Amino acid sequence: MEDQKKVEVSVFVPVYNHREYIAQTLDSILMQKVTFPYEIVIHDDASTDGTTEIIREYEARYPVIIRCMYQTENQFSQGNLHPIWNCQLYMCRGKYCAMLEGDDYWSDPDKLQRQYDYMESHPECSLYMHNAWKLDVQTGSKVLLNTFSQSGYYSQREQVLCGLGSKFPATGSFFFVLEYLRKDLPEFVIEAGVGDYPIRQIVANKGAVYYDERPMSVYRYMTRGSFMKSIRDNMDKYVDYIVKMCVFYQRFSEYLDHKFDDIYSMKIDSDILGMAAATYDCREQVEPAWLQNKLDIFYRMLSGGQWIEDVKKLLDRDEAVWIYGTSTLAAICKQSLEQGNIPVKGFVVSDGYSKADTFDGYMVRYVSETKGNNDFYVIAAQPINQESIERVLHTNGEARYYSPYRLSKEEK
Structure with missing residues (x-):
């Protein structure tokens, strides 16, 4: 691990106020049984609940493996995702990148080795995802996501669709060729407001997508400090998120030469309809004009x-x-x-x-x-x-x- 050139896999961990969970998150990475050098790159977005102190303890215990970027002001709340992206794109040194958010954890000690071995023997593959458990921290219920029905390659169209409806792959299952994310990354991807879905689309577009039905991680749902909980608790944030993602869908469809216009058009319609059903009249917050027009139509439908x-x-x-x-x-x-x-x-x-x-x-x-x-x-x-x-x-x-x-x- 001393030789930086030998790092094969970078595990990127974005963190914000995950004091209750971060130790289990990091332990689940450190328990991995691997034959290759890896690193853990943590981006702490100015946590205020004691998360930072826990991370520093791990950093001191594993100085060769763990590398961190600590923000002094929360960047995400300011709509500034560039520091988070820069941390992942340029601090990570591995050939491959795995992702794990600070409130989730890996449940299988062979996960990283399994993904690494497959990617090494299948150079046509740009993204490897796997099944995961969804744990609702408010109810304690635990169910399998079952993004796809079985292991195997899935078409780009199938990959685009997954996550737009009721089924989605857990971010903690992503394992991809890092260079595919770095190379020619469009600015509109960074402006999307979130990272997991855009990252998946960019790297999936560079090669084959493999899905493993074996569950190897746990996605905690509705934790304190999680993005999904924050937008459910704040309607202004929710509207801003939906608008940014709709613009991303339109721009990404153009980026793919309109191959999936039908899918992204339905997704935009779905998100705007969902927003109309869940919010007060938010017309003044919605730009551009084409989204305002859709919103007006759905308000009429809802009546x-x-x-x-x-x-x-x-x-x-x-x-x-x-x-x-x-x-x-x-x-x-x-x-x-x-x-x-x-x-x-x-x-x-x-x-x-x-x-x-x-x-x-x-x-x-x-x-x-x-x-x-x-x-x-x-x-x-x-x-x-x-x-x-x-x-x-x-x-x-x-x-x-x-x-x-x-x-x-x-x-x-």
Whole structure:
């Protein structure tokens, strides 16, 4: 390890106020059984809860392995991601880079060696991801992410789609060729506001993407200080995040010569619809103008209006409908239907989906429990998920449904 040129893998660990978790995070890296030299590069974004002191203790104990950048002011809160990116791009010295956020941890001591060996023997591969556990720290529930159904190579289109809907790969599973991230990195990637999804897209575009169904890490969800919790607790941050990501999707689609315009268009629509359903009127915060136009359209959709009349034309007299979904959007959909004097039977979710017995005062059923009655379904889901829901309905022999929250070609 003394010879810097021999570092094969850099483990990049972004940290902010992770005092409760950082020791387990670092221990899970240090427990790795490897035959190659590696380093741990930590970016501490001016933690205030004692995290910094814990990191310094580890740095003193492992001076050859651990290298740190300590900020004196929090950069992320100022919208400045350049120092974080610079730390990963230029402090990391390995041929490969693995990522692990400061509140997550690796659960398999053979993870790094397994990924390294595969990448060394498959030079066509630019990114290796694996299955992971999702641990909700508020409820204690632990489920497998199961991003893909089995191990193997996945197309760029499949890779782009994963993470845009309900399934995503854990950041702690990323293992990639570092040079692919450094070379010709577009500025709009750094401006996206987050790092994990843009990083995955950039490196995946440089080669083949391999997924390993073996779970080797744990993703802690909704921890104190986590990005996802911060945007859920602050609607202004949430709106800013959605706008930045929508701009990134548009720019990245252009970067890929519009190969996946259909996917990114659906994702933008989904995020703007989700924002409209979750927030107060935020038009003044949303730029550019093309996003404002989409937001206006979705606000009109959420109020009911024309689509309620369209549904009435498809129903028998006094027929009640099922609402497909149990999100905030589904609750808004129920309100619109009731205001339009369309009775609601209850809510439906896909088989295997985690559900409660009731939602918003109505029963919740799996779709297999409602099939065979020629019932009518109103799909209250984001555009990115609507096609898969329609396939589920057809698989169950259900052909009567309506998707009110999808933009027409003219509206796009």
